[in-house]
Amino acid sequence: MSYFKHPIDNRLARYDHLIVHCTATKGSQDEVDAAWVDRVHKEKGWSGCGYHAVITRAGEVQTRDLGFNARPYNRQGAHVGGCGKEWNARSMGVSLAGGLNENSDPENNFTQEQFNALEAFIDEFLEVHPNPVTVKIMGHRDLIRITRSSPKACPCFEVSTFLSERNITMEDEDSDPDGQPSPLSPETHKVKAGDTLWDISRQYGVTVAWLKAKNNLEDDKIYPDQVLLL
Numbered sequence: 001m002s003y004f005k006h007p008i009d010n011r012l013a014r015y016d017h018l019i020v021h022c023t024a025t026k027g028s029q030d031e032v033d034a035a036w037v038d039r040v041h042k043e044k045g046w047s048g049c050g051y052h053a054v055i056t057r058a059g060e061v062q063t064r065d066l067g068f069n070a071r072p073y074n075r076q077g078a079h080v081g082g083c084g085k086e087w088n089a090r091s092m093g094v095s096l097a098g099g100l101n102e103n104s105d106p107e108n109n110f111t112q113e114q115f116n117a118l119e120a121f122i123d124e125f126l127e128v129h130p131n132p133v134t135v136k137i138m139g140h141r142d143l144i145r146i147t148r149s150s151p152k153a154c155p156c157f158e159v160s161t162f163l164s165e166r167n168i169t170m171e172d173e174d175s176d177p178d179g180q181p182s183p184l185s186p187e188t189h190k191v192k193a194g195d196t197l198w199d200i201s202r203q204y205g206v207t208v209a210w211l212k213a214k215n216n217l218e219d220d221k222i223y224p225d226q227v228l229l230l
């Protein structure tokens with residue numbers, strides 16, 4: 001199975017990020033595929049499916065090269081505009097169908113077939129990319145954290161953990177001295193006496209809303225020695 005037409009694909013040269021999303025649909029919605037997303041995104045007034053690849057619940061990677069209604073690789077996607085306009089220009093978007101439970105709350109409910117397909121897609125993406133050493137792979141929520149945009153759970157799992165479990169490594173100038181690439185491991189802050197959420201948000205350049213969402217905080221109360229995810 002090949003998701004790209006070319007052994008070295010110059011259409012990918014402009015993308016230095018691969019962003020992993022979920023469609024934020026229920027795990028029971030087996031019908032969610034590129035055509036489904038295309039329809040929904042058109043209803044939002046977009047030109048069509050905003051992702052370059054959609055991975056169905058059954059683990060089928062649907063790309064334009066394979067004849068599906070996903071965004072062509074040579075056209076900018078529409079998936080990370082909320083992080084700043086430039087991000088759609090430099091990012092490929094791949095989306096896994098699912099991510100919500102029956103109450104429409106975020107849930108990591110992806111199938112093994114989807115994770116295997118994601119691994120295969122990423123492997124080939126890195127193989128055919130003209131300059132793979134420049135590429136960073138992360139979840140939508142990781143990009144949100146970096147760009148300090150409004151919090152979202154997407155894609156409802158830690159992409160950095162997924163990458164390290166599957167031994168997918170990216171070259172990274174922030175590599176550890178022992179040569180291991182440093183994936184975007186979750187950072188934490190241990191609360192000191194007198195800390196407020198506002199102080200911590202300023203310290204790390206995130207919003208209070210982000211901290212509350214990330215740590216499931218009902219209100220602004222935090223306690224010394226509490227470990228907060230950033």
Ligand SMILES: [Zn+2]
Pocket residue numbers: 020021022079140154155
């Ligand atoms: Zn997303």
